Each structure stands twice: as C-alpha cells, then as structure tokens.
Amino acid sequence: MTLRFFVRYSTSWGQQLSLALHNGRVLPMDWHDADHWTAELEWNEPELHYRYIFTQGWELKEQADRVLVFREGETELTLRDEWRQPGRLADNLLKAPFRDVYFHHPPQGVPRGGSHYFQVSVPLLESGREVALTGNIPSLGDWNTALAVKMQAREDGRFAVNVNIPPGMDVAYKYLLDGAEFETGENRSFHSSAACVIDDGFARFNHQPWKGAGVAVPVFSLRSEKGLGCGEFADLKLLADWASATGQRLVQLLPVNDTMTDNSWKDSYPYAAISAFALHPMYIHLPALGASEGYTAVQERLNALQDMDYETTILFKINALQTFYQNFRGDAAFDGWVKKNLYWLEPYAAFCCKRDGSSDVVFYQYVQYCLHLQLSEAVSYAHSQGVAIKGDLPVGMALHSADVSYMPELFDATVQAGAPPDEFAQRGQNWGFPAYNWPIMEVTGYGWWRQRLQHMAQYFSAFRIDHVLGFFRLWQIPRHTKEGILGYFHPAKAFTEQEIIDWGIPFEHARYCEPYITDDVLYRIFSADAVTVKSVYLEPSGDGRYRLQEAYRRQCDIHEEDPGIRQGLYDLITNVIFLEPSPGEFHPRFGLQETESFLALDAAVQESLLQLSLHFFYHRHDELWEKEALRKLPVLQSATDMLVCGEDLGMVPHCVPGVLQRLGILSLEVLPMPKQSGQTPAGAPYLSVVTPSTHDMATVREYAPGREEEVLRLHLEAPAMWCIMQLQDWFSLDGALCGRPPEEERINVPAVSPWYWRYRMPVTLETLCQTAPLNEKIRSMLRESGR
Known part of the structure; x- marks a missing residue:
C-alpha cells in the first residue's frame, strides 16, 4: 500500500x-x-x-x-x-x-x-x-x-x-x-x-474560556460513618456527592501509592512510595469484602479520634485482609487483571514478600486487586456526578522500594533528592529519594514513565506533577548528608578553579571548600560547650583554625551525637563557600552569604562571591535546564490524555514559565508564594491553578484570620482555568465546622522530617453533605464567579 x-x-x-x-x-x-x-x-x-x-x-x-x-x-x-x-x-x-x-x-x-x-x-x-x-x-x-x-x-x-x-x-x-x-x-x-x-x-467555533472549581484533600483526611480510622476509596463517593451539590467539578488528592516499609507512623508520608503503581492498603473498605471480627469496637474507637492513628488502622486492616484472603478463590477476572498488570505486580509482590518474610505473592496481588476495584468504582461514580478526580505524581521513589530494588539501573542511589532552602525550610529539604538516571531512561524510551502514567490514567483524569522543577534540574544531596542545605543542582555547569579566580576571588581549596572553624566561630555556635567540642571533635589545622576529626566530617557520622550539640556540628560542616561534588567541579553553597566563612572575608571578595552566586543560581543554566525539561516533560504529557498541572513553587528558574506555557502544562499559583512581588490571583494566567494554600503550608484561617471569605472570593474571581481550595479552606466559611485551632489544620510542615501525616476533617462527609448554609454559600460563590 x-x-x-x-x-x-x-x-x-x-x-x-x-x-x-x-x-x-x-x-x-x-x-x-x-x-x-x-x-x-x-x-x-x-x-x-x-x-x-x-x-x-x-x-x-x-x-x-x-x-x-x-x-x-x-x-x-x-x-x-x-x-x-x-x-x-x-x-x-x-x-x-x-x-x-x-x-x-x-x-x-x-x-x-x-x-x-x-x-x-x-x-x-x-x-x-x-x-x-x-x-x-x-x-x-x-x-x-x-x-x-x-x-x-x-x-x-x-x-x-x-x-x-x-x-x-x-x-x-x-x-x-x-x-x-x-x-x-x-x-x-x-x-x-x-x-x-x-x-x-x-473546528473553529467560538467559545468562552471555561473555568472550574474543586477541592483538594488527602484520602486519609476524609471521615465517614462507614469508614475505619481514616478516609477510604469508598468515601470518594460521598465527597463527589458534596462536590457536585456545591458546583465543584474536581477532587484533587495527594498520592495514594503504597508507602509501607515498617508499619510505623512514619509510613504515613504519602510521597515515599514503595511502588509507582501499587495502591495503599490503608484505603481499603473492609465491609465490602465481608465481616471482620471486632470491627465495630475498633471502628468506634478510631473514628472518635481527632486525627488518624496510622499504626492501629493499618494493622487491623492488614490482619483483616489476611483473613479474607484465606477464603479467596481467584476467577477469570482476577487472573486476567494479574496478567495485565504483571509488569509491576511481580516486583511489587516480591518486594513485599521480602519485607514481610512471606512467600505468598498472591496475597499481595489479591489486596491490590481489591483496592483497584474499589477505587475504580468510586471514580466511576464520581464521573456520573460530573466530578473528575485529579491525582498526584510524586517527584521521587523511596530508596527502599520495589522500583529501585528491581530496576536499579533507572536510579542513582548515591545521591538523594530534596529542595534548596526557602522560607518554609531554612535548612533546605532532604527527601531521601534517589535521583533518576535520566540517560538510561531516555535510552529505554522512558518506558517506566509511560507505564506509570498510563496506570494512573485508569483512575485519574488529571494529575499534578509534584515539584515539576525537578524535571528541569534536581537538588541533589550527597547520601552521607542529612540537611538539604549542602545540596547542589544537577545538571549544572560547575565552576572550574580558574573561573572562580577570574571572578576576582583568591581561591584556595582549604579556605573555600572546607569548614571554616575558629575560636570565635566555636563560641558563637556552642557558647559554654565550645571547649568540649574542640577537645572531642576537632583538631588544629594551623593559622588559628581547626578542622573536624576524620570520624566526624560528614553529617551522617554525627547523626547519633548528643542532640544538644548535634545541630552545632551540622552548622560547622555547612560553614563552607563552595561544594565540590566531583573533583575540580565547584558549586557555590546556597546562601553562602549567611555563613561565618563568608563574613570573615574581605568586603571586595564578598561582593565578588555575591555576584558569582547570583549568576550561578539565576542565570548560568537557563538554556541547559530548558533543554532538560523539553526532553522529559513532553513524554509525561503525551503518555496519556490526563490534564497536566505542574507544582512550580520554590526557587523557580527563569525558563520554567515559558516551557510550561509552550507545552500547555498548567502552573500553580499560590497566594502566599507569589512568583513576582505583589502578584495576586487576578494576575494568574488562564492555564493555571490558583489556590490560597497547599498541604505544605498554613491554611487561610491561620494566615488571614477574619478575611477568609475575601481571600476565597479573590481566588474564585481569578482568570485561571481552575481554582482549587483545600477542604479546610472551604470549612473556613462556616465557623461551626472549625472546631480546631487553625494551626492544627495544617497537613504537613516541610521543615520537620519525619512528619506525621494524620489530619482528618472534623465532621463526617454525611454531615457535610447536609450542611446547607455552607453548601449554599459555596454554590452561590461559584455561580457569582462564573465557575
């Protein structure tokens, strides 16, 4: 032909x-x-x-x-x-x-x-x-x-x-x-x-720009009369009823991936997925599978709690699932589903068996099958109510995860991902995830990414790319380092020694790349403990300066030291001007102007370092990072028909807005984190999502007390395609639903790690659906704003 x-x-x-x-x-x-x-x-x-x-x-x-x-x-x-x-x-x-x-x-x-x-x-x-x-x-x-x-x-x-x-x-x-x-x-x-x-x-027909509104809430934060200890996939039906009744068109969730490593409360962190595909057993609705012994008593006790008790909830559910499994007999539907999903089920089940000391891979397949059916049913129901579900694509995978264990060539476990310091985390963030091996992923046609997104598309009509900046460049932190402040961007155009000298800086490796420690520095950091620190952890290096003894030169080496001096030792290690990830390649330390080492330099050298740092972090890499993003993001975008939103918050490179606009990826506009000074939701681009708060920050009640409705209306009237409110911010319109102090409504504090992710809505979804004053208020506000 x-x-x-x-x-x-x-x-x-x-x-x-x-x-x-x-x-x-x-x-x-x-x-x-x-x-x-x-x-x-x-x-x-x-x-x-x-x-x-x-x-x-x-x-x-x-x-x-x-x-x-x-x-x-x-x-x-x-x-x-x-x-x-x-x-x-x-x-x-x-x-x-x-x-x-x-x-x-x-x-x-x-x-x-x-x-x-x-x-x-x-x-x-x-x-x-x-x-x-x-x-x-x-x-x-x-x-x-x-x-x-x-x-x-x-x-x-x-x-x-x-x-x-x-x-x-x-x-x-x-x-x-x-x-x-x-x-x-x-x-x-x-x-x-x-x-x-x-x-x-x-077709060339005229139409008005479409604008919609939605609600953001983690599944675990939902509360219903039929649930057990946390929100469940089945609760999404009631949430869809409420969203539809109030005129909202979208429900945005945090990641729902399995995060189970040791069944402790630390597993509540939803971004540390042990599988890019598996769903979390915590979200199972047990009564749909059968009767569980002791269910009613445990349900009453857990549902009476203000917040989620992760450990008790997951233990009861796993035990119940094991009991149900004893009577499970696979059928053609189950066998067909397993065969279709074997590409991820096989490594996931093997990982779980190794974790739990089990040999029964079918149990883990059974649990995932039950979760798949319940989530699919909930999504189908939401669609019937005119409500779409938006998922969340975590930027990384847990170091100890099925994907990293069985596909190690796709990851670089010698470093860990995080974020540079900002107003929410002054020491930076260290997420502990391995970096991606992008060259290998590119050679393999980004197959893992395509499969991951196509799997998500079974349930979600849209997704948020967590930390989309990581697809331009990643903040990498050496594996032996605890704090994110010692990270560096990758890829990056590192300085050579000669380049640094050409900037007017009298470069000397020991002075600029090793911790600057003097008696004055020690007393400022440790006060009365300075003498003890000097005798136990330091040795003289000449010229009135000291260096850490070899056994204490990395943050991981002092992680178990006395908490009273541990942070001070961390501060000594970070008191450098340049980092050297590879021999002869130098990166200015982020925030170098705040170090004791910098303050001890001559004014002329300080000015040169400031200019070099400004050039490095804000101008030197624009073309490089644009190329990186344009190689990766189109793959994520073309893999499915899901609507794509990028979480572009933090230290945003100049090239980011242009790339997102060219690709049609929606940006995220958050009032407390404006991209430009004085920016308000009224200046948001159409292809964006506006929101007054996210799960990582204070809610409107905390940062704008008494002005909650004004702030929400400001966002609803924005020209953005989407306005998505956290459930807590919608609750701020009805004082009867705000029974907790505002600071307790916050879901996560990025500066504190590990954090217990456990917030639950204060009333049941059944009650929320019947709360006429709030629901009519939201309907009216959406109608008036054209959403």
Whole structure:
C-alpha cells in the first residue's frame, strides 16, 4: 500500500518535521510549500501506529501516537493531517476531564467506510449538541444546511464521518454546529483523491474560556460513618456527592501509592512510595469484602479520634485482609487483571514478600486487586456526578522500594533528592529519594514513565506533577548528608578553579571548600560547650583554625551525637563557600552569604562571591535546564490524555514559565508564594491553578484570620482555568465546622522530617453533605464567579 502524508504546519528555516513509526523507523518529511510537509511510505501491515516529530537544533516535540486501520483491498491512501502544536489552549480542553466527564458524548464508533473520512475535534460541546459537515459538492449538501452530513462521536471524543467523493474534485467545506452555526474563517479546501483520511484538528467555533472549581484533600483526611480510622476509596463517593451539590467539578488528592516499609507512623508520608503503581492498603473498605471480627469496637474507637492513628488502622486492616484472603478463590477476572498488570505486580509482590518474610505473592496481588476495584468504582461514580478526580505524581521513589530494588539501573542511589532552602525550610529539604538516571531512561524510551502514567490514567483524569522543577534540574544531596542545605543542582555547569579566580576571588581549596572553624566561630555556635567540642571533635589545622576529626566530617557520622550539640556540628560542616561534588567541579553553597566563612572575608571578595552566586543560581543554566525539561516533560504529557498541572513553587528558574506555557502544562499559583512581588490571583494566567494554600503550608484561617471569605472570593474571581481550595479552606466559611485551632489544620510542615501525616476533617462527609448554609454559600460563590 502507498501512503501519502500531507501535514499542515508552517515552519521556518532550520525546522524539520519527521514521521515516526511504531517499529522505530523515523522518516524525515519533505517541505512542500509554506503550509505543508509531505512524505510517502510503502506499508504492508493491516494498521499503522505513527506520530509526528518536530525538531529544531536540540529542541524536540513529539505528538501522541495516531492509529490508522486499513480497509481490506486498499492500495493507496492520502492522509491530510494537522500538526497539533503543543501548548494550544484547545488541546487542554480536549483532555480527559472535559472529554470523559464534563462534555462526554457517548461514542458511536465510526469505522472508515466512504472514500473520504473526516475527523475533527470540538472542545466544550455540551451533550445533545450536533456537529455536521457541509460543502460545495452534492455529497456535502451543496452548502444547504438541511442536507449537511451529521458527524458521530468517537471513543477519543472527536467527531467523524464517512463521505463518498469522486477523485479529482476541488472541494470546499466547513463544519456546522447544531445545523445553523458555521465555523469561523475561510472555507477549508482540498483536491480529492481515490481514498483520503482528513484530520482537521479543531473546528473553529467560538467559545468562552471555561473555568472550574474543586477541592483538594488527602484520602486519609476524609471521615465517614462507614469508614475505619481514616478516609477510604469508598468515601470518594460521598465527597463527589458534596462536590457536585456545591458546583465543584474536581477532587484533587495527594498520592495514594503504597508507602509501607515498617508499619510505623512514619509510613504515613504519602510521597515515599514503595511502588509507582501499587495502591495503599490503608484505603481499603473492609465491609465490602465481608465481616471482620471486632470491627465495630475498633471502628468506634478510631473514628472518635481527632486525627488518624496510622499504626492501629493499618494493622487491623492488614490482619483483616489476611483473613479474607484465606477464603479467596481467584476467577477469570482476577487472573486476567494479574496478567495485565504483571509488569509491576511481580516486583511489587516480591518486594513485599521480602519485607514481610512471606512467600505468598498472591496475597499481595489479591489486596491490590481489591483496592483497584474499589477505587475504580468510586471514580466511576464520581464521573456520573460530573466530578473528575485529579491525582498526584510524586517527584521521587523511596530508596527502599520495589522500583529501585528491581530496576536499579533507572536510579542513582548515591545521591538523594530534596529542595534548596526557602522560607518554609531554612535548612533546605532532604527527601531521601534517589535521583533518576535520566540517560538510561531516555535510552529505554522512558518506558517506566509511560507505564506509570498510563496506570494512573485508569483512575485519574488529571494529575499534578509534584515539584515539576525537578524535571528541569534536581537538588541533589550527597547520601552521607542529612540537611538539604549542602545540596547542589544537577545538571549544572560547575565552576572550574580558574573561573572562580577570574571572578576576582583568591581561591584556595582549604579556605573555600572546607569548614571554616575558629575560636570565635566555636563560641558563637556552642557558647559554654565550645571547649568540649574542640577537645572531642576537632583538631588544629594551623593559622588559628581547626578542622573536624576524620570520624566526624560528614553529617551522617554525627547523626547519633548528643542532640544538644548535634545541630552545632551540622552548622560547622555547612560553614563552607563552595561544594565540590566531583573533583575540580565547584558549586557555590546556597546562601553562602549567611555563613561565618563568608563574613570573615574581605568586603571586595564578598561582593565578588555575591555576584558569582547570583549568576550561578539565576542565570548560568537557563538554556541547559530548558533543554532538560523539553526532553522529559513532553513524554509525561503525551503518555496519556490526563490534564497536566505542574507544582512550580520554590526557587523557580527563569525558563520554567515559558516551557510550561509552550507545552500547555498548567502552573500553580499560590497566594502566599507569589512568583513576582505583589502578584495576586487576578494576575494568574488562564492555564493555571490558583489556590490560597497547599498541604505544605498554613491554611487561610491561620494566615488571614477574619478575611477568609475575601481571600476565597479573590481566588474564585481569578482568570485561571481552575481554582482549587483545600477542604479546610472551604470549612473556613462556616465557623461551626472549625472546631480546631487553625494551626492544627495544617497537613504537613516541610521543615520537620519525619512528619506525621494524620489530619482528618472534623465532621463526617454525611454531615457535610447536609450542611446547607455552607453548601449554599459555596454554590452561590461559584455561580457569582462564573465557575
């Protein structure tokens, strides 16, 4: 079969379109004219999976795969496609929340039949409205709208129709809405061939920018009359009822991955996943599986607690699951699910067996199957109520996890991920996760990422990329270091010794790269304990300075020391100007101007160091980090149809807003963390999510007491596509629901690690659904703000 491709895309000198086939072949296309690229291909298989790739220098853009099934006996086919530019607003309006939940059209299936197959996307088309095709030839109605050809919805949310058109005709046509509204702009046109598939991208109908609102809450924070000790997947149904009744369209969750390592309260940390795929057994609803001995008594005791008792809850549920498992007999549905998911179930179950000293892998498969069924049922119900579910993609994996253990080549366990210091964590953050081995991931086609996201897409219509900045550059911390302040960016363009000297700094390795310790420094840090510290931990280094003894030069070496002096020893170790992750490669320490070492330098040298540091952290890497992101983020974006939001908070490189905008990834705008001085929600871009608080910070009641409604209205009136409030912030509108001090509503304090993630909503979901004053208030506020 001869395939001829015509792709509409206006390019300039140095740009190239290519055709990528699923067998790995990449075929460069030919420039045809100012608006088209072409390619010709001989193909002998019954179907074709292909995509278009744009390249310009180092920049690469890939589109999602397209699938073409050929008709029997077909010998030639023309494909008239449109390049779908990443970042277009219309692309986001066709993502899963809009296509599958808010503007869903039951698919009718439109296999190719006529000589010409038309397909087009129509965003934000309400249920019941119709799309048709009309044009200048009899088979298209001769522009008579009454004779226009009605189009049918496909499974992918697009509209399609088959039309028989003789070859050799000059065809002009347009799409028609509800039999009356023509799309805007000039007529579309082409010269007909024997057989043709025409992909027109988006129909040109005018529509108002869509704006929605939602609620953010961890599953464990939910409380219901039927739950046990924490929120469960089954509780998402009641939450969806409440969201729908108040006019909210989206429920945003924290990660729901399994985090079980030792069943202690430290496992409550939802970002330390032991599997990128497995769900947490904590979220199981036991009564759906059967009766559990002692359930009612434990339920009454745990549900009476203000916060979650993680250890008691998970222990009871695991014991109950083991009892249910004794009577479990697999069936065809279970066997089929296991076979489909074996790529992650096998390493996960093996990891759990090793962790628990067990040999029964089927038990862990059974638990995951039950969780899958319960979450799927809850999501399906939420969709029926017009509510989409948004998941959370953690930036890292736990060091001791199934993925790291069984796919070690994908990770770099010699370092750990974290974040540089900020106003919320002045010593930086150390998450303990291994870094990713991106070169290996790229060689393998990012298969692990694609599988991970496609697995998430079973449940979620949208997802938040936790710490999206990590896909530009990661804050890496040596494995032997405890505090994030001794981290450094990777990748980065480290300074050489000569470069530092060229900046006017009289570089000397011992003075700038080793801890600067003098008697004055010791007394300022340790006061009366200075003499003891000097005698136990230090040795003279000459010139009135000291160095740590070899046994105490790393933070991990002093982690078990007396807490009264441990932090002081940490401070000595971090009292450096430059870090040297690799020999001869120097990174300025973040916040070097605050060190005792810096303050002891001459004023001229201090000024040079400040300028060097400013250049390094804010200007030196823009192009490098942009390239990194444009290699990775399109993979995450093209793997599924989920709507993508990036959590771009913290020390944001200059290139980040432009990259997110180009790719159409929604940014996150948080009032207490403005991207520019004085920025308010009113200045948020349309492709963004605005929120007054996140799980890592104080709620509105704490930082804006007495102004809660004003702050919430400010966010609802923002031009952003989404306004998502924490459940606690919605509660601030009704004093009767705020029975706790504001500071106890906070879910996490990043500066404190480990932290017990245990907040639970103060009332049950059943009560919330019946709280008429609050619910009417939210409905009214959403209606008035156009959400």
